[in-house]
Amino acid sequence: MANWFECKVRYDKMMENGVVKKVTEPYLVDALSFTEAESRIIEEQTPFISGDFSVSAVKRTKISEIFWDDSADKWYLVKVAFVTIDEKTAVEKKTSTLILTAGNDLKGAYDNFMAGMEGTMADFEIQSIAETPLMDVYKAKLGTIPAAKEE
Structure with missing residues (x-):
């Protein structure tokens, strides 16, 4: 059975009008623990986000x-x-x-x-x-x- 964790990633995103805005986006990750969920979301998002980002929250879902x-x-x-x-x-x-x-x-x-x-x-x-x-x-x-x- 899968353990689904909602991870929120915070980073600077270039908007369509050219303005850089700090956003927090939620993702769902299948992981065994909170630590693995955080590690997985960092691994998955690194290729898509240029610059610094942080995992602002990790919570188990139902x-x-x-x-x-x-x-x-x-x-x-x-x-x-x-x-x-x-x-x-x-x-x-x-x-x-x-x-x-x-x-x-x-x-x-x-x-x-x-x-x-x-x-x-x-x-x-x-x-x-x-x-x-x-x-x-x-x-x-x-x-x-x-x-x-x-x-």
């Missing part, structure tokens, strides 16, 4: 799953409630979950979410869909574990 779409340029947070019925009391119970989905617009995000939920056996209700300010999302880098040095 996102349980992400539905990707490489053609989309925006990220939407979907709050979905899974509906279960207690067999003993016959009471309906709703459990809310946050799922991040990519989309070019609200309808695209909804369509991507529904495609991702296709084949799900559980009943669910969409409680909300909201555009996020996220600039990009970085998956975990899967690679080889470095070999231990022999003495």
